[in-house]
Amino acid sequence: MLHLIRQSPYQQDISSELSTLISNDDDVLLIDDGVYFCQSLHFAIIQEKAKNILIVDEHLQARGITFEKADSLLPFAQIAEILVQSEKTLTWQL
Amino acid sequence: MNKSIAIINSKAPLNGAHAKESLDLALILGSFEQAPSLFFIGDGVWQLTEQNIAMTGAKDFLKTMQALSFYDIENIYVCEHSLYQRNLPNNFALDDVTVLNRTALQNQLAKFTSVLKF
Numbered sequence: 001m002l003h004l005i006r007q008s009p010y011q012q013d014i015s016s017e018l019s020t021l022i023s024n025d026d027d028v029l030l031i032d033d034g035v036y037f038c039q040s041l042h043f044a045i046i047q048e049k050a051k052n053i054l055i056v057d058e059h060l061q062a063r064g065i066t067f068e069k070a071d072s073l074l075p076f077a078q079i080a081e082i083l084v085q086s087e088k089t090l091t092w093q094l
Numbered sequence: 095m096n097k098s099i100a101i102i103n104s105k106a107p108l109n110g111a112h113a114k115e116s117l118d119l120a121l122i123l124g125s126f127e128q129a130p131s132l133f134f135i136g137d138g139v140w141q142l143t144e145q146n147i148a149m150t151g152a153k154d155f156l157k158t159m160q161a162l163s164f165y166d167i168e169n170i171y172v173c174e175h176s177l178y179q180r181n182l183p184n185n186f187a188l189d190d191v192t193v194l195n196r197t198a199l200q201n202q203l204a205k206f207t208s209v210l211k212f
Binding site: 001014016017019020021023088089090091092 | 102104135136173175176179196199200201203204206207208209211
């Protein structure tokens, strides 16, 4: 299952729910304010649990955040492709 | 491949309209022979305890949960960890609620073709 995380880790603490729902054959796509996760302590939970992590490049840049692992960066134009490939998604938003 | 729908409830009853909207959706799906299974995690477990939200002037939509079985909605799962975090006992306003630990809950959730989270 692909977890689409669109909410910031700082506005509401979903760390416990993330550990509950993300299993280790799930992938995570951080979009919109979800990109803030990569500069938060809770990112460790996602890194430990999820198989692949993708972060929308333009959304990071828009928020002035850089992320070191270039191969995790997903161009905005490819979001649809990733969604089509994944057979099931779970959206996390406020 | 027939569709199966899981609805995850993660908000407390009076936290906006999330809980009510989720219940409305579950009943609608049930009335169209698409009965969802319900998962309660995080603050969502507060939806299952005996309470009286009408005291705040809110509509007591939790009472409607008693009608779930009438809509063939019989699979109700609760996250054991969330109950533990909130010091809540294993008794609920609904009967035959299944308490699952995290791994069991994940495995159960994986069985559904679509998952919605409120």
